[in-house]
Amino acid sequence: KQEVTQIPAALSVPEGENLVLNCSFTDSAIYNLQWFRQDPGKGLTSLLLIQSSQREQTSGRLNASLDKSSGRSTLYIAASQPGDSATYLCAVWDYGGSQGNLIFGKGTKLSVKP
Amino acid sequence: GAVVSQHPSWVICKSGTSVKIECRSLDFQATTMFWYRQFPKQSLMLMATSNEGSKATYEQGVEKDKFLINHASLTLSTLTVTSAHPEDSSFYICSARGGQGRYEQYFGPGTRLTVT
Numbered sequence: 001k002q003e004v005t006q007i008p009a010a011l012s013v014p015e016g017e018n019l020v021l022n023c024s025f026t027d028s029a030i031y032n033l034q035w036f037r038q039d040p041g042k043g044l045t046s047l048l049l050i051q052s053s054q055r056e057q058t059s060g061r062l063n064a065s066l067d068k069s070s071g072r073s074t075l076y077i078a079a080s081q082p083g084d085s086a087t088y089l090c091a092v093w094d095y096g097g098s099q100g101n102l103i104f105g106k107g108t109k110l111s112v113k114p
Numbered sequence: 115g116a117v118v119s120q121h122p123s124w125v126i127c128k129s130g131t132s133v134k135i136e137c138r139s140l141d142f143q144a145t146t147m148f149w150y151r152q153f154p155k156q157s158l159m160l161m162a163t164s165n166e167g168s169k170a171t172y173e174q175g176v177e178k179d180k181f182l183i184n185h186a187s188l189t190l191s192t193l194t195v196t197s198a199h200p201e202d203s204s205f206y207i208c209s210a211r212g213g214q215g216r217y218e219q220y221f222g223p224g225t226r227l228t229v230t
Contacts, residue, residue: 034218041224
């Protein structure tokens with residue numbers, strides 16, 4: 001059974017710092033991996049999607065990497081800003097069931113202090 | 115990007131009543147829709163998956179007679195919580211797949227259900 005773990009559970013950094021969020025998954029047979037952002041009481045915003053054949057994806061100050069063989073992904077945020085404060089969720093789309101489904105980690109709650 | 119809406123954004127109901135939540139894909143045809151539930155400080159847990167015109171597939175432990183899912187068209191799915199109890203209070207999020215990003219799921223803004 002696929003399990004997704006995110007470390008750390010919470011992170012507080014001063015504005016301007018570069019930071020890394022970690023995600024690990026137990027079964028490397030995934031179709032893709034997706035990083036989301038969730039603001040309090042809100043839905044999910046997709047940040048980056050990495051197909052299983054890809055190694056990384058970049059969008060602005062965000063860079064996500066994927067090492068399928070070791071079951072790991074990292075989300076790198078450069079020059080963090082207070083507006084980046086949110087919970088970041090990692091999810092893998094595995095082959096379970098007839099259609100596959102997204103398995104989520106519990107998230108990393110990020111707080112960027114001005 | 116593809117947009118998914120949910121209605122209502124929040125609802126309060128009395129124990130024993132039923133509540134319907136709508137999920138719509140606004141600018142694409144959603145071949146598959148998903149319903150998730152999220153308890154405080156927990157991650158999203160998949161409740162069920164539905165394809166348009168077919169019966170939903172429920173995850174283990176989710177009561178299909180309590181959480182009725184209808185996916186009558188390619189742009190609309192509904193979740194009805196029947197005979198709601200306080201323990202059903204949660205954040206319900208729908209998701210849709212089938213837009214431009216074929217392998218991507220697009221999420222709605224969520225519905226906060228409080229059962230008193």
